Amino acid sequence: EAEISKIREMVNQGASEDKLAITSLQEKNMQLQKEKDILQEEMSDSKEGLIEQKKIIQDQCVRIAECAKIEKDAAEHRARRKKIFEEAKTKISAKFEEGIKRVQTLLISN
Numbered sequence: 001e002a003e004i005s006k007i008r009e010m011v012n013q014g015a016s017e018d019k020l021a022i023t024s025l026q027e028k029n030m031q032l033q034k035e036k037d038i039l040q041e042e043m044s045d046s047k048e049g050l051i052e053q054k055k056i057i058q059d060q061c062v063r064i065a066e067c068a069k070i071e072k073d074a075a076e077h078r079a080r081r082k083k084i085f086e087e088a089k090t091k092i093s094a095k096f097e098e099g100i101k102r103v104q105t106l107l108i109s110n
Helices: 002-109
Strands: none
Touching: none
């Protein structure tokens, strides 16, 4: 009877220790779950931030492409203007030379 009582006492003490251990593990589990929820929220925020950054970068790429096209068009326009200027310069020089020859001819004939 005394041995059974001691065994019961040991079993009850073991059960109490088990309950304390279970309670402690449950508390740790709840804390870990909270930390997991916080990390998931932070990851979600980070993902949203990355998506937003990606959109910004894509917009910047579009703007850069538009600027490159404008610069190309401007270069082509400058090249056309230069060509027109060179043609005009050549025509004016030819007319000028023709005028000089006429004046020389008139001077010589007089």
